[in-house]
Amino acid sequence: NLDLHEEGYIIDVTEKSIIAEARTDKGAFYALQTIKQLIYTNNNLYTIDCILIKDEPRFTYRSFMLDVARHFFPKETIFKLIDLLSFHKFNYFHLHLSDDQGFRFKIEKYPLLTKIGSTRKRTKLLGGGYDNTPHSGFYTKEDMLEIINYAKRNFIEIIPEIDFPGHTTAILASYPELACINQNYKVAENFGIKKTSLCITKDNTYDFVYSLLDELIAIFPSKFIHIGGDELRIANYKKCEGCKKLLKESKSKAKFANHFINKIASYLREKGKIPIAWNDYINYNTNYNVISQHWKPFTKNKTIKEINEGRKTIISNFFYFYLDYPYSMTPLHKTYNFEPVFSKVISPDNIIGIESPLWTEYVPNDSILEYQVLPRLAAVSEVAWTNRELKNYNDFTKRLKHINEIYSKNYLNFHQNATKSYSLITRLIKTINWFRGK
Numbered sequence: 001n002l003d004l005h006e007e008g009y010i011i012d013v014t015e016k017s018i019i020a021e022a023r024t025d026k027g028a029f030y031a032l033q034t035i036k037q038l039i040y041t042n043n044n045l046y047t048i049d050c051i052l053i054k055d056e057p058r059f060t061y062r063s064f065m066l067d068v069a070r071h072f073f074p075k076e077t078i079f080k081l082i083d084l085l086s087f088h089k090f091n092y093f094h095l096h097l098s099d100d101q102g103f104r105f106k107i108e109k110y111p112l113l114t115k116i117g118s119t120r121k122r123t124k125l126l127g128g129g130y131d132n133t134p135h136s137g138f139y140t141k142e143d144m145l146e147i148i149n150y151a152k153r154n155f156i157e158i159i160p161e162i163d164f165p166g167h168t169t170a171i172l173a174s175y176p177e178l179a180c181i182n183q184n185y186k187v188a189e190n191f192g193i194k195k196t197s198l199c200i201t202k203d204n205t206y207d208f209v210y211s212l213l214d215e216l217i218a219i220f221p222s223k224f225i226h227i228g229g230d231e232l233r234i235a236n237y238k239k240c241e242g243c244k245k246l247l248k249e250s251k252s253k254a255k256f257a258n259h260f261i262n263k264i265a266s267y268l269r270e271k272g273k274i275p276i277a278w279n280d281y282i283n284y285n286t287n288y289n290v291i292s293q294h295w296k297p298f299t300k301n302k303t304i305k306e307i308n309e310g311r312k313t314i315i316s317n318f319f320y321f322y323l324d325y326p327y328s329m330t331p332l333h334k335t336y337n338f339e340p341v342f343s344k345v346i347s348p349d350n351i352i353g354i355e356s357p358l359w360t361e362y363v364p365n366d367s368i369l370e371y372q373v374l375p376r377l378a379a380v381s382e383v384a385w386t387n388r389e390l391k392n393y394n395d396f397t398k399r400l401k402h403i404n405e406i407y408s409k410n411y412l413n414f415h416q417n418a419t420k421s422y423s424l425i426t427r428l429i430k431t432i433n434w435f436r437g438k
């Protein structure tokens with residue numbers, strides 16, 4: 001049907017037939033996902049109600065992020081997640097491949113990144129203490145090609161992220177000469193923002209970053225590459241002559257950080273790729289070549305100003321879309337009712353879409369992972385597909401019963417009572433207990 005949106009579809013279920021129409025293979029694929037979602041069991045019979053649906057996404061960028069650095073997940077888990085993402089009609093899957101606690105993708109030119117940087121001796125536990133168990137793991141190029149192809153068959157693009165110049169302790173444990181101070185670094189065992197970062201005035205840093213990006217460009221077909229660019233600490237930069245001088249000239253931390261971000265972004269643009277960075281310093285960047293991923297709710301006004309001036313932006317506000325927090329803190333209705341086009345935005349087209357990240361500091365296995373994301377992915381998907389005026393939480397919770405039945409039949413560990421509401425005080429107590437590891 002040539003009148004339909006590229007990703008849109010029509011489904012007409014009558015007593016005699018089920019007819020699906022689409023313009024593209026992708027639209028037909030989404031029609032099939034919706035048909036799957038419509039089927040439920042009634043007195044042991046598979047049932048589908050008569051319905052007419054005309055659907056198309058609100059946003060062209062609908063993404064989920066998995067942090068495989070804090071905890072590594074094997075490719076089998078990634079395949080399972082791709083199945084879940086396509087079932088919920090997401091079209092991007094962002095892999096956070098490096099952080100202080102681990103480097104997870106084998107780079108041919110820099111083998112120590114995975115030889116040393118993919119293993120830590122132990123891991124901090126929620127509530128305190130350590131597990132005293134080594135944690136390691138990484139993807140080879142072959143693994144990644146398998147993941148990329150599996151995703152492609154499900155109409156999903158894999159976006160790689162190597163986080164620089166902060167969040168780089170695992171890189172510096174492997175190649176300490178890339179830091180301002182060349183000393184012994186070890187892969188981080190606990191969490192929080194570290195002082196370690198790449199020197200941003202030494203030539204060898206850029207040789208390293210460009211070579212690494214070249215390997216990513218050769219493997220990942222996506223037009224997007226995420227370069228991190230968040231949560232930088234300045235202390236160590238003051239101990240290096242070159243960075244100390246640049247810091248003084250820059251007059252601000254943001255301008256200093258953007259010296260690095262802009263160089264990397266220009267490099268990627270020359271290679272035909274579109275860089276994405278977390279919004280921390282991007283909010284102070286005058287170069288609109290970089291897509292901003294807005295995660296910090298307190299910088300909303302700056303983000304709105306930039307969107308209106310032409311910055312392409314992805315919305316990932318952590319109070320609503322970070323799936324690592326407990327349901328008591330981020331209940332399902334809060335995620336569902338989130339409106340990504342903030343009031344005062346006059347150029348909504350610059351919001352290319354939304355992304356829900358799962359940071360895995362305290363997500364050590366598949367079972368907890370599934371619990372954190374299900375059924376939240378269903379809520380995030382509706383934010384991405386449904387126009388503001390058509391969203392209805394009560395209606396969503398009724399339809400969610402069918403979705404939950406499907407999770408259950410697939411042996412997924414989803415939150416079975418995610419729609420139950422609690423008083424504010426109960427939520428507060430539950431949240432405090434969660435952070436205490438109880």
Ligand SMILES: [Zn+2]
Nearest residue numbers: 180199240243
């Ligand atoms: Zn330096």
